[in-house]
Amino acid sequence: MSKVKTLADLKRLKNELKAKVELREKGDNPEGRVVIKIGMATSGIASGAREIMAFLTEELDKRNIDAVVIQTGDMGYCFAEPTIEVKRPGEEPILFGYVDRQKADEIIEKYIKNGELVEGILPDNYQSID
Amino acid sequence: MAKYKMQIMVCSGTGCNASLSNELLDNLIYEIEANALENDVQAIKTGCFGLCEKGPIVKVMPDNTFYTRVKPEDAREIIAGHIMKGRKVERLLFTDPETREYITDTKRIGLYKKQVRIALRNCGFIDPENIDDSIARDAYQALGKVLTEMTPEEAVREIIDAGLRGRGGGGFPAGIKWEIAARNKADQKYVVCNADEGDPGAFMDRSILEGDPHSVLEAMAICGYCIGASKGLIYIRAEYPLAIHRLKVAIGQAREYGLLGNNIMDTGFSFDIDLRYGAGAFVCGEETALIHSMEGLRGEPTVKPPFPAESGFLGKPTNVNNVETFACVPPIYIRGAKWFSSIGTGRSKGTKVFALAGKVNNVGLVEVPMGTTLREVIFEIGGGIKGGKKFKAVQTGGPSGGCLTEKHLDTPIDFDNLLAAGSMMGSGGMIVLDEDDCMVSVAKYFLEFTVEESCGKCSPCRIGNKRLHELLEHITKGNGTEADLVRLRNMSNVIKDTSLCGLGQSSPNPVLSTLQNFMDEYMAHVVGKKCPAGSCKDLMMYVINATNCVGCTACARVCPVNAISGERKLPHLIDPGICIKCGACMEKCKFDAITIQ
Numbered sequence A: 001m002s003k004v005k006t007l008a009d010l011k012r013l014k015n016e017l018k019a020k021v022e023l024r025e026k027g028d029n030p031e032g033r034v035v036i037k038i039g040m041a042t043s044g045i046a047s048g049a050r051e052i053m054a055f056l057t058e059e060l061d062k063r064n065i066d067a068v069v070i071q072t073g074d075m076g077y078c079f080a081e082p083t084i085e086v087k088r089p090g091e092e093p094i095l096f097g098y099v100d101r102q103k104a105d106e107i108i109e110k111y112i113k114n115g116e117l118v119e120g121i122l123p124d125n126y127q128s129i130d
Numbered sequence B: 001m002a003k004y005k006m007q008i009m010v011c012s013g014t015g016c017n018a019s020l021s022n023e024l025l026d027n028l029i030y031e032i033e034a035n036a037l038e039n040d041v042q043a044i045k046t047g048c049f050g051l052c053e054k055g056p057i058v059k060v061m062p063d064n065t066f067y068t069r070v071k072p073e074d075a076r077e078i079i080a081g082h083i084m085k086g087r088k089v090e091r092l093l094f095t096d097p098e099t100r101e102y103i104t105d106t107k108r109i110g111l112y113k114k115q116v117r118i119a120l121r122n123c124g125f126i127d128p129e130n131i132d133d134s135i136a137r138d139a140y141q142a143l144g145k146v147l148t149e150m151t152p153e154e155a156v157r158e159i160i161d162a163g164l165r166g167r168g169g170g171g172f173p174a175g176i177k178w179e180i181a182a183r184n185k186a187d188q189k190y191v192v193c194n195a196d197e198g199d200p201g202a203f204m205d206r207s208i209l210e211g212d213p214h215s216v217l218e219a220m221a222i223c224g225y226c227i228g229a230s231k232g233l234i235y236i237r238a239e240y241p242l243a244i245h246r247l248k249v250a251i252g253q254a255r256e257y258g259l260l261g262n263n264i265m266d267t268g269f270s271f272d273i274d275l276r277y278g279a280g281a282f283v284c285g286e287e288t289a290l291i292h293s294m295e296g297l298r299g300e301p302t303v304k305p306p307f308p309a310e311s312g313f314l315g316k317p318t319n320v321n322n323v324e325t326f327a328c329v330p331p332i333y334i335r336g337a338k339w340f341s342s343i344g345t346g347r348s349k350g351t352k353v354f355a356l357a358g359k360v361n362n363v364g365l366v367e368v369p370m371g372t373t374l375r376e377v378i379f380e381i382g383g384g385i386k387g388g389k390k391f392k393a394v395q396t397g398g399p400s401g402g403c404l405t406e407k408h409l410d411t412p413i414d415f416d417n418l419l420a421a422g423s424m425m426g427s428g429g430m431i432v433l434d435e436d437d438c439m440v441s442v443a444k445y446f447l448e449f450t451v452e453e454s455c456g457k458c459s460p461c462r463i464g465n466k467r468l469h470e471l472l473e474h475i476t477k478g479n480g481t482e483a484d485l486v487r488l489r490n491m492s493n494v495i496k497d498t499s500l501c502g503l504g505q506s507s508p509n510p511v512l513s514t515l516q517n518f519m520d521e522y523m524a525h526v527v528g529k530k531c532p533a534g535s536c537k538d539l540m541m542y543v544i545n546a547t548n549c550v551g552c553t554a555c556a557r558v559c560p561v562n563a564i565s566g567e568r569k570l571p572h573l574i575d576p577g578i579c580i581k582c583g584a585c586m587e588k589c590k591f592d593a594i595t596i597q
Helices: A007-028 A042-046 A049-062 A101-114 B014-018 B021-034 B072-085 B131-136 B141-149 B152-162 B174-183 B204-211 B213-227 B241-256 B287-294 B323-335 B337-341 B374-381 B415-420 B439-453 B459-476 B482-498 B502-506 B509-517 B519-526 B554-558 B584-588
Strands: A034-039 A067-072 A084-087 A094-096 B006-011 B041-046 B058-061 B065-067 B190-195 B231-237 B272-278 B318-322 B351-358 B364-369 B391-396 B402-405 B429-434 B542-544 B594-596
Touching: A007 A067, A007 B006, A007 B058, A007 B131, A007 B141, A034 A042, A034 A049, A042 A049, A042 B072, A049 A067, A049 A101, A084 A101, A094 A101, B006 B014, B006 B021, B006 B072, B014 B021, B014 B241, B021 B041, B021 B072, B058 B072, B065 B072, B131 B213, B131 B241, B141 B213, B141 B323, B152 B174, B152 B213, B152 B323, B152 B337, B174 B213, B174 B318, B190 B213, B190 B287, B190 B323, B204 B213, B204 B241, B204 B323, B204 B351, B213 B231, B213 B241, B213 B272, B213 B318, B213 B323, B231 B241, B231 B287, B241 B272, B272 B287, B287 B318, B318 B323, B323 B337, B351 B374, B364 B374, B374 B391, B391 B439, B402 B509, B439 B459, B439 B509, B439 B519, B459 B482, B459 B502, B459 B519, B482 B502, B482 B509, B482 B519, B509 B519, B554 B584, B584 B594
Parallel strands: A034 A067, B006 B041, B190 B231, B190 B318, B231 B272, B351 B429
Antiparallel strands: A034 A084, A084 A094, B006 B058, B058 B065, B351 B364, B391 B402, B391 B429, B542 B594
16 A cells, blocks of 8 residues: 555655654754764763763753764863763853763753853863864 | 664765675674664665765764775774764775865865755765655655646746756756647657766766665656656666666655555656666667667667657657756755756756766766856865876866866856857766876777767768777877878868767767867877877887986886897897887886886
8 A cells, every 4th residue: 555645645754754864964964053072982981971972862852952962082071071062053162071961951951952051061171173 | 763873874876886885884784783782873875975986985974974995894993983982983084185184074075065966965865775765855745746736837837947957968958848748749758767878987877866766756757747748767778787776676665655656646647667778879868869779679869850759759759858857856846946046057057967087086976056167176176186297188078078178177167168168068077187198099089989889870970980080090100190180170070060969960079179279289199290198109119318227127127028128237228119118117217217208
């Protein structure tokens, strides 16, 4: 039996399938989106970076925030792992250390949504080159 | 559905496949499962990324990492390093041809900076063998819109307003073609997709069919609705097995979803597509020859009129468009004719895909807006001339086109400008030549191709091209005279004026354009009996400079025909009668004593 009987069927199917290519589309066009980098080196992983990454990906999606979550290498803050860098569109990136679930939740609610700074900001001693 | 955190895209075009990208994909999937990452990470195959020379290509999303020349055994390092620990595998990253620095982000690769992808929008993005990927990227939405919201006349008007011209060579306005086919009344009409890509080195159509087959199927169905046809045929050369396989898979999936077949989307419109295979004759890219070949007749062109739009396949009105032309159609309906016509130049709208080849650093497939200059394509996107050599010319339009020189570098590329400059757009082949290329030999090379591919039906093409080739052969052997150059030009003009089809009418173009732009090289061949580029073997001599030669005997030992003689520690001598000009001695000599004269 054919799956697409009307144009409405096709549109519904497209919406269902959107998630399949979303990650690729976001990666292709990070401009205008919140970009979060997670330090995923040995120290980060040992302190639970992987769990934080999963938490962020799922929660951002649930809360309808257009964001790209990227894992990256050691950012040099091994004492403050898990470390994440959050860049709101058009703003300088900000680093957060000691990010656990609770902190991640706070970052999403306060900083990502409203630009309100929260505790745990690390002084950055590097610059990203574009 | 599992929500993946990372996706690894592996190119599975013909080029990368040949370098084992299939095995690489299998290894990646194995490593993902071995590390229990299958819920977080997905490895998928995609179509061509365009940078074929550096394949197999792997792109990791969402961090946009671009890996080149990845071998199957690199899978473990990519998973264990990059995917699990965020450490990119540096040795596989793309290196900038100029700064020699690693570039991690695809967006910063020169090849991609100036590109605008319309025809290639899904190539290297979706899995071509999975219709769901295509649907997620709006496949068949344009068809749905046309079928439910537009009359055939309105739909044709949209293509006319967009200014879409045929991408296969001639540049005829596609909308006008559709309009004529729509006007002719018949009980059955046909939509034909010309996938008989024949220019040497051109592979844009193949890449589209391999990377995004649904875009072509959808456009053919739209065309069918516009002209009143219920049957589509894709004429594809049998030497494109992967493209054929992907098309078969795509047609099967589209039928299963009800996007091809009877009563599509409950609109009463029916359309289905079949494949027809060609044996790879160049002339079958000409639409009348193509139609004869599909009918089971000899692939020979016939005089137009009647045009296929009046009497084509089996005598019925037939609309023939090229693959890339079709691939541009769906976005026009989704984003509007205005959007499409805002890209490009006066009478050339949209983008064009070029197969960039020859002496450039980034060999591959690029799509740029019409009006981009040759300089931008060759030096910015192409990354400049290989080995820092000097740019000499660029050959566009394949065997039907011509050579453009330094003075054309800043000409915006579009249909009309290329014609005015003595070349043509053709299907989009772009071969870059440097100072080591002999222009007479280049013309000879293309003539060799047309002599072989001429169908032999009309005498100007069958006999004339053969004679042209003989004259060029004569000249490169050092037997030409100035009178030969006049004959070359006259005969070219006669062939152009009197041949039956596009093949003969354009085959002398490489000769005429090199005569016009590189007369000095022709003169050097016929008067000075020299090849300035040092590529015509009969016109050069390897000579040992007695003052530099120390008599080390290295050259004599490497010479395969024993043409070099001389005592140890005394200057040696090459016997030009025996020398086969292989150049082995020159490569071996450490004292720069051997030169070409």
